[in-house]
Amino acid sequence: VAPVDHPEPVNVRPVRAGEWRDLRALRLRALETDPGAFGSTFAKAAAYPDSEWIERAEAGDAGEQTRTFVAVTDQGWQGMVIAALLDDGDAGLFGMWVEPRGRRAGIAAALVDAVVAWARERRAAGVSLSVAEDNMAAAALFGSKGFAFTGERRPLPSRPEVGTLEMRRPVGGSEEPTRPRIENG
């Protein structure tokens, strides 16, 4: 990828503690635009007090147990994702969302890369996530980034009649070599 050639370069960076209003706006827009993709609902998140968003932005900025990344272009905030350390030694990936007009430009792929890099830095064994079983775009996205289905299926809290499928990829230290491999023979 050559970001300088892209008409709209995307900057993926951690949310800052003071940006809780922007974070709330983006997350509510995600829940409103794609209600079928998430475990939570717009109604539930819209009822949170400001203190909830302040805490989320602070924790997402601190980056110890959790990290929230935002994707920013000239058009403003175009996407987000949340990473959090889980009890089983993996990092979980949650709340992945890209503004509809910014889709198919590699923004989600860049957000996944940021989560994987953070998970590696935090010494997680892998990254795991759940995809609604009717969410083909998300399954394709994560499949293209090295995630595979684990076989675990659970109900989606916001739509219990729909299942979610778990996907996971290991986090190795050397999966994305910066130099070409030297082939023998």
Ligand SMILES: CC(C)(COP(=O)(O)OP(=O)(O)OC[C@H]1O[C@@H](n2cnc3c(N)ncnc32)[C@H](O)[C@@H]1OP(=O)(O)O)[C@@H](O)C(=O)NCCC(=O)NCCS
């Ligand atoms: C899923 C989603 C995050 C993808 O965001 P995006 O920025 O458009 O994805 P990218 O441009 O980085 O796509 C990377 C790759 O993923 C796959 N992909 C992404 N969207 C796809 C789609 N609609 N159909 C098929 N493949 C898709 C492709 O392989 C794509 O590479 P390509 O464009 O070179 O073919 C976005 O559609 C979205 O926000 N959907 C609603 C919320 C959601 O479903 N979140 C995930 C919850 S688990």
